[in-house]
Amino acid sequence: MLEMLSLAPILKGLLVLTFAGFTFPVTGVYLLRMNLLPLRFMLMHGAILGGAIALAMQYNPFWTTMLVNLLMVLLMTKTSRSMQVDTGQISMFMMVISISLAFIFIYKFNVPAQDTLSLLWGSLFALSWHEVIGVLAFSGLLLAFQFRYRRKLRAVFFDREIAFSSGVNEGRLYYAIILLTAITVAAAMKLIGALLLDALLLLPALIASLHAKSLRGVIIWSCLWGGIFSLSGFFLSLAIDIPASSGVALMASVVFLIIYVNHKRFKS
Structure with a gap:
């Protein structure tokens, strides 16, 4: 197994999946707290459209998918505001x-x-170094956004109207969250695919919500669980020769079931 890590595609896949695992679950928390789950499905469909355009026109699928998702988000938010839909x-x-x-x-x-x-x-082992750098840079941006606006985000998650009356520009934060989510979904689809996307975004956030006592705890534990699932799933995939995305999803699902059953038993 260690010999396989010397191969450039395997090493790049491990590097990107690790960074994504420790950061992408932040947007999963946003989706749950702001009830934006329909947005996730729209972005998944948009990513498939971007990939289809890239394959048909022989463009780079990664950046084409990013662009399509961003355009869809901008169109959705502008239409929603102008038409009040x-x-x-x-x-x-x-x-x-x-x-x-x-x-x-x-x-x-x-x-x-x-x-x-x-x-x-997904195509975790077909990433170029430009795409690797792009994912790593975005991971840093995501953490920086959470740290910079953590107090305002806490207020928005508690009550958007109260946050607005307290001087928080909740509209700007809302659009920033949507844009970050669009990029996250596009990147995660490139890594583990549309069908197993929630293993990296939502399951860590759901698990953290079952045992964390505060929003800060949910954010931290979501990132920790995401990183654990990514690393353990990656090495499991190498050990038993299954897709890395399946390994991540399998580890996340098993842990979710264990913690969910224990949570229900403790409450009863």
């Missing part, structure tokens, strides 16, 4: 239109089925 309704519409466009690109440009399915399970 609920973001859940807008995201539902964009889910449908984005996946429709994705299938059109796949059909019209004869994108191979195998390449299309890679959008669903």
Whole structure:
């Protein structure tokens, strides 16, 4: 196993998955606290559209997916504000239109089925060094945002109206959270795919919510659990020859079931 770590693709995969595991669950906490789960589904569909465009036009899938997700978020937020429509309704519409466009690109440009399915399970070991640096930089940005605005975020999570009346620009924080979530979803899909995305984003946050006593504890424990799942899942995948994404999801699922059962037993 140690010999495999000397291979550049394996080493890059380990490096990126470790940083992502210790940072990406922050956005999972945001999604749960602000009830933005429909946004996650919209971004997953947008990432598939971005990947389909990249495969059809022979662009870089990583950066194309990022761009498509950012454009979708900007369109959603602008439409929601100008037309005063609920973001859940807008995201539902964009889910449908984005996946429709994705299938059109796949059909019209004869994108191979195998390449299309890679959008669903990720390509951790096919990262370039530019993509590695991009993920590492974003991981640092995500932690910096959480540390810089931790007090304002706590106020927004408690009550948005009270936060606004206290002088917190909750609208700006809301849009920043959506943009960070869009980038996180696009990057996580590249690493472990759309089907197992929640193993890296939501399960660590859900597990932390079961035993942490404060928002600060939820954030810290989410990142710790995400890092543990990423590292253990990665080495499990090397040991028994399964996809790294499956290893991460398997470890996260087992721990979630154990902690959830114990939490229910303790409460009863």
